[in-house]
Amino acid sequence: MLRKKRGQMEIQFNWIFVLIAGALILAFFISVVNKQREVTLIRTSSSVATNLESIFTGAEISTNTVNVFDLPQTTVDFECGSYAIGSVRKQTGDNAVFAPKRIEGRQMITWARDWSVPYRIMNFLYLTDPVIRYVIVNNSKNLGKKIYDTLPREMNKEVVSNTLDALSALTDRNDPHIRFVFLGVKNDYPLQLSLQNVDNDKISAIAFPDLVGTSTIPRFGKVEFYEKQGNSFGTSPSKTFYMNDDALYGAIYAGSAEDYNCAMRNAFSRMALVSSIYVNRSLELQSFYGSGGCFTFHHDRFLSVLETVAGDLSLLYPPVNDQALSNIQDNIVSLKNEQNRQLQLLSCELVY
């Protein structure tokens, strides 16, 4: 009886021993696999981040280039001054990067444009997802076609007339995001029925009120960022300004007014730095020439204004009104015509 009981205990003990040892081994392997999974995720994210950094560096130096890059199945979240891939966050530094809030497709389109006002300041980098849909609502002078042709052909874009019929014909294609671009004042037509059911954060609009009835892009103007609220766009947009067509394209790409303003602040900060170099250079050349035509046309009258106004805008963008932008544009024209062109005619060293 006692031996039988002991035998049973021995068998039970063996099973308990096997169970504990098995559980330990299983737990060990599960923890290793989990750890490995986390490490692999971080490594993939960090490798994508490194690749993106190289892309950004390339885009900083080459101008007017469009590239389409393959991405692993991951989401890239952009915000002012940084982007995040999974848990890996990287800084974009003081670059002017215009991107939607999120890129989650398998590809990414990069477009770099030179921002010269009137001398080269930096490259504007535009990023988007080929599946994000851009609907350009045309104006009466067909400016939409020009903008359509300038934007990279890899983009998912279309031009529609600013009529109720044309806008009603738009249907939901299950796009991750739809961005309406109004070349003029945003109309008050309600969204087409199938678009009304789309989540609010999946549809946004941007309007350029100054583009109404123009066939060219003015040197500066207003920009309004709208968010979808129910079956139409909100009535109180975030208002800001663009300067030159490069910034206008930036507004089309930017996920929000805050991100756009952040990129513009970076751009003006850089403009102030580069302008200060040109101020010193021109004054140095003025003192070198000492007298004569070259001396006369080397001064810092226009450059100093550009430096000061850009410095102010780098701290406070958007400005209260377009006075500062108008001031910059006037000085750009003066610098071109009254200084650089005159120096060229006299065969002197140019300002820029």
Next chain:
Amino acid sequence: MGKIDVMGNRRGQIQMGESVAILFIFFILIVFGFVFYMKILGSSAQVEFEENIQLQAIGVAQRVSFLPEVQCSRDNVRKENCIDLLKLEHLDEIVPTNQLHYFDLFGFSRIRVQQLFPPGDDLAVYDNVPDTFTDKLSTFIPTSLYDPRTGDFHLGVLVVEVFS
């Protein structure tokens, strides 16, 4: 009766000992395998780390080569591999006051221009060497140096040293 009991006990102990020994060897093998795997992982991480530093060094060299603050231009047409000496002379005035901005561009690095012909002084572009570093990668980029006062071009080399 007692003998059989002792025999049974001993057999049980031997069986238990065998199981423990097998588990012991099993865990030792796992530990060996794990150490080997970690070694491979470590070496591949090291390779990746070195690649990243090299990429960083190339990035810094590219950025400085196309920096509007020093690049030559005429009527906004840029000249590649050309540094404007007048711009460069004033860069050292703005870099210290905008350290954070240039740190974003160049990180921990030292960038200078050596004038080779005619022989001239070294000109600093950016200097931010960390107190301690384990690695240094140097890139030398032949470049022309333009003096807008005289209109002369000199021969120089852009030295980019990236520290990590």
